[in-house]
Amino acid sequence: MNDGFLPAYYHSIFFQLFRYASDDDSKLILLDQVLELGDQKEIALLEELECMESLTVSNRAYWVKTKLMARIEATERSNEKLPMSLCFLYEEFDIHPPKIDSEPELDFELSLELLVDE
Numbered sequence: 001m002n003d004g005f006l007p008a009y010y011h012s013i014f015f016q017l018f019r020y021a022s023d024d025d026s027k028l029i030l031l032d033q034v035l036e037l038g039d040q041k042e043i044a045l046l047e048e049l050e051c052m053e054s055l056t057v058s059n060r061a062y063w064v065k066t067k068l069m070a071r072i073e074a075t076e077r078s079n080e081k082l083p084m085s086l087c088f089l090y091e092e093f094d095i096h097p098p099k100i101d102s103e104p105e106l107d108f109e110l111s112l113e114l115l116v117d118e
Contacts, residue, residue: 008044015045027057035064040072 009015014034021027031049034042046068049061090096 007048008041009048012038012042012045014038014042018045018049024054024056027054028060031057031060031064035067038064038068042068 012034014030017030018027021030027049031046034046043065046061046065050058050065052058052061
């Protein structure tokens with residue numbers, strides 16, 4: 001313990017469950033639940049579990065940590081939205097996004113004038 005504070009993995013809601021899980025099968029089931037329900041607080045616990053003597057649990061903890069971190073990052077990216085106040089400003093000043101033509105007409109033909117030497 002450092003300076004009277006608990007280690008970061010104590011903040012995981014799964015810590016006590018892992019503490020009292022007696023066999024590897026129970027721990028593997030709990031790791032599946034961590035992946036399904038966990039958040040940022042579980043990362044420290046997963047890092048701690050990676051150091052376990054049981055290779056099966058250690059490997060699964062690493063795999064779950066990787067997948068959980070990817071899910072957290074994807075969620076953070078999808079939550080990047082415009083602030084509500086900006087939406088009201090757009091409406092107040094009658095600003096609309098430009099209309100994007102899904103199939104723009106592109107002309108790649110060369111003029112005959114360019115091909116003729118003078």
